[in-house]
Amino acid sequence: MHVVYPAVVAALLFSVGVYGVLARRNAILVLMSVELMLNAVNLNLVAFDVWLRDRLHGGQVLTLFVIVIAAAEVGVGLAIVLAVFRNRRTVDVDRLRDLGEPEPVGASPGEPEPVGGGPDGRAGDAA
Amino acid sequence: MGLVALVVGLPFAGALIGIFAGRRAAPYLAVIPTGAALLISAWLAYAQAAAGPREATLTLVETGSVPISVSLGLDGLSALVGVLVTVVATAVQTYSIGYMRQEPRYASYAAFISLFTSAMLLVVHAADLLVLYVGWEVMGFCSYALIGHFWEDRANSRAAIKAFLVTRLGDVGFLFGIFVLGISAGSFRIGDVLAAVPAMSPGTLVAATLLLVAGVAGKSAQVPLHTWLPDAMAGPTPISALIHAATMVAAGIFIVARLYPAFVAAPPTLDLLAVLAALGMLGAALAALAADDLKRVLAYSTVSQLAYMAAGLAAGTRDGAVFHLLTHGAFKALLFLCAGAVIHAVGSNLMTDMGGLRRGLPVTFPAMTIGFAALMGLPPASGFFSKDVIIAVTEHTAGGEGAPLTIWIAWLVYGVALVTVAVTAAYSTRAWLRTFFGVRRPDLAAHEGPASMVVPIAVLAVPALLLGFAGLPFAGLRPDLPSSLLSVGASLAGAVVVWTAWRRDPESDPARVLGPLRPAAEQAFYVDRAYHALFVRPVAALARLTVRADDRVVDGAVRGSGRTAVGAGGLLRRLQAGNAQAYVTGVLAGVLIITVGVVVLR
Numbered sequence A: 001m002h003v004v005y006p007a008v009v010a011a012l013l014f015s016v017g018v019y020g021v022l023a024r025r026n027a028i029l030v031l032m033s034v035e036l037m038l039n040a041v042n043l044n045l046v047a048f049d050v051w052l053r054d055r056l057h058g059g060q061v062l063t064l065f066v067i068v069i070a071a072a073e074v075g076v077g078l079a080i081v082l083a084v085f086r087n088r089r090t091v092d093v094d095r096l097r098d099l100g101e102p103e104p105v106g107a108s109p110g111e112p113e114p115v116g117g118g119p120d121g122r123a124g125d126a127a
Numbered sequence B: 001m002g003l004v005a006l007v008v009g010l011p012f013a014g015a016l017i018g019i020f021a022g023r024r025a026a027p028y029l030a031v032i033p034t035g036a037a038l039l040i041s042a043w044l045a046y047a048q049a050a051a052g053p054r055e056a057t058l059t060l061v062e063t064g065s066v067p068i069s070v071s072l073g074l075d076g077l078s079a080l081v082g083v084l085v086t087v088v089a090t091a092v093q094t095y096s097i098g099y100m101r102q103e104p105r106y107a108s109y110a111a112f113i114s115l116f117t118s119a120m121l122l123v124v125h126a127a128d129l130l131v132l133y134v135g136w137e138v139m140g141f142c143s144y145a146l147i148g149h150f151w152e153d154r155a156n157s158r159a160a161i162k163a164f165l166v167t168r169l170g171d172v173g174f175l176f177g178i179f180v181l182g183i184s185a186g187s188f189r190i191g192d193v194l195a196a197v198p199a200m201s202p203g204t205l206v207a208a209t210l211l212l213v214a215g216v217a218g219k220s221a222q223v224p225l226h227t228w229l230p231d232a233m234a235g236p237t238p239i240s241a242l243i244h245a246a247t248m249v250a251a252g253i254f255i256v257a258r259l260y261p262a263f264v265a266a267p268p269t270l271d272l273l274a275v276l277a278a279l280g281m282l283g284a285a286l287a288a289l290a291a292d293d294l295k296r297v298l299a300y301s302t303v304s305q306l307a308y309m310a311a312g313l314a315a316g317t318r319d320g321a322v323f324h325l326l327t328h329g330a331f332k333a334l335l336f337l338c339a340g341a342v343i344h345a346v347g348s349n350l351m352t353d354m355g356g357l358r359r360g361l362p363v364t365f366p367a368m369t370i371g372f373a374a375l376m377g378l379p380p381a382s383g384f385f386s387k388d389v390i391i392a393v394t395e396h397t398a399g400g401e402g403a404p405l406t407i408w409i410a411w412l413v414y415g416v417a418l419v420t421v422a423v424t425a426a427y428s429t430r431a432w433l434r435t436f437f438g439v440r441r442p443d444l445a446a447h448e449g450p451a452s453m454v455v456p457i458a459v460l461a462v463p464a465l466l467l468g469f470a471g472l473p474f475a476g477l478r479p480d481l482p483s484s485l486l487s488v489g490a491s492l493a494g495a496v497v498v499w500t501a502w503r504r505d506p507e508s509d510p511a512r513v514l515g516p517l518r519p520a521a522e523q524a525f526y527v528d529r530a531y532h533a534l535f536v537r538p539v540a541a542l543a544r545l546t547v548r549a550d551d552r553v554v555d556g557a558v559r560g561s562g563r564t565a566v567g568a569g570g571l572l573r574r575l576q577a578g579n580a581q582a583y584v585t586g587v588l589a590g591v592l593i594i595t596v597g598v599v600v601l602r
Helices: A004-023 A027-052 A058-088 A121-126 B002-021 B026-051 B076-099 B106-125 B129-147 B154-185 B190-199 B202-219 B228-234 B237-246 B248-258 B260-264 B267-290 B294-315 B318-346 B364-376 B382-398 B407-436 B451-471 B481-504 B510-522 B524-575 B580-601
Strands: B054-061 B068-074
Touching: A004 A027, A004 B580, A027 A058, B002 B026, B002 B068, B002 B076, B002 B106, B026 B076, B026 B106, B068 B076, B068 B106, B068 B129, B076 B106, B076 B237, B076 B248, B076 B318, B076 B451, B106 B129, B106 B237, B106 B248, B129 B154, B129 B190, B129 B202, B129 B228, B129 B237, B129 B248, B154 B190, B154 B202, B154 B228, B190 B260, B202 B248, B202 B260, B202 B267, B228 B237, B228 B294, B237 B248, B237 B294, B237 B318, B248 B260, B248 B294, B248 B318, B260 B267, B267 B294, B267 B407, B267 B510, B267 B524, B294 B318, B294 B382, B294 B407, B318 B364, B318 B382, B318 B451, B364 B382, B364 B407, B364 B451, B364 B481, B382 B407, B382 B451, B382 B481, B407 B481, B407 B510, B481 B510, B510 B524
Parallel strands: none
Antiparallel strands: B054 B068
């Protein structure tokens, strides 16, 4: 079998994953899309391992590593999603934007500092 | 030579230890080193008469061009002035124990007097112009610290700053004068410089001596840099005695006497010195006649008497000028210490508050009478002899003999000197009458101060009365009969005018004899006001401009850059919206761009 077939399949799989990460709103689906991307990489690793006839089968070994780490990652990720859901009753990534920079209160950007306020006066707003 | 170093070093050591020793030990640390320096100075003066001038060098500082020799010297001039300085300093230190006994900052005060004395002695004994300059500058600093001793009052610290700045203005010229002399002589040693004077070009000499005259005018309070001296009255009275009699103001005259050959070889400088002296002499005497503050009267009289010395130097009598420096040191110190006693008794500087004090002050009254007699130049007080020498020499110079002074300037100096004798007598008589005679304020219980104040007054009265006779053995210092008759006559005339005015109405101020001149004289001929308009206000305006430029331009740039950074941050803030998928999109876009860039551009 020519190496192009698994490579194209892996590329398609990866693209599906990217699309899922960028476009899906549900956090669990985003996690699943990440898994898709990882498995696309795994497919590449195995295919090129065979194609290159690597005597130590580094590709396959690395694939095992990736599977183990992906399992751990999914464990942690699902636990986080569960905790978020318990707190907020939602896992919609579009609405989870607490880490974003809030708009300054009562002043638009570029306005001069009030008297006595240093450059760190704004850090207080953000906190 | 070790003894000379000891004379300079003892008061310095006293100052150094005294400032740390605390209040109780301070009087001893003040008086004992100064007194010891006095004894050594007297011995040196005695020994010098037999052994002749000497000089010793501690070390030679190689500077790459003209070397500086750290050296001290002793000759007739420095021995005499050294004795004067130490006598007055000892008297002032003793007097201060009584005068300042309730002063919490006495220790630093006494230490500064000691430092001041030490600096003046360094000026007197220095054998190198730059060593001399060190003492000269230390004196300027000490005068600042002492005039501003009562700095709690804003006016006093302003007076101190004024004294410092005005003398500093002269010092700049002085330093450059030293450079010109030292570089054209190839050495800063005074002996070498004086030896090189005949070989210097007239232009160099005139430039150097004119620059030196700037420093002399600053330190010796000559016109046009005299304005600091009357304001320096803000300091404690003993300081006035020290500054006016022995140290600061004597330094300027001393320098001219020290470098006299250089000045004689520069006739334009002598002409200038004579004109300045004539202006200061009469102007200050008239201002003294109008002033109401007793210390200001004495301050203006100092300016006037220093102008006599400068006139004497310009007219060609170095010995006469130094003679007058010595007698003036004695009687002016006496007058200031007496004025301190009077102010101590009355509690006010103004003569309006005084009157009829002769009964309450049995020591101060005769002592101050002696002082005023010496100031007026009445025989046999010391001032008569020394002043007469100067007047006689100016007369001879005006007659065309002696110093290379332009004839009309010599006549001007001679005429002004005679008129000033009369005015001096007038203001002395006025101060004497208004202080000790007339109606006594009923609520005033005047009494003498403690012994530490009375004894220095009594001791200083002796040289103030008798020092004049010391000049008799020397041919150049004997009174000249016609000119002395003329000056005593002028002096009596001035005294009589004031006395008749006072006799007619003892309640009012005899200064009214000035007539229409009086308002101008009270303001010291508006010199201060003119300086204020010409220099102080432009400088203050420049300072305000600088502050505004600093505020608007420099600070504006800083504030502006801060504002720009905040604004730019506001733009970046938009990207940080909290949507994790948007971030990932950005990362992916970046990766794509880089990848495409690498593939396409390689």
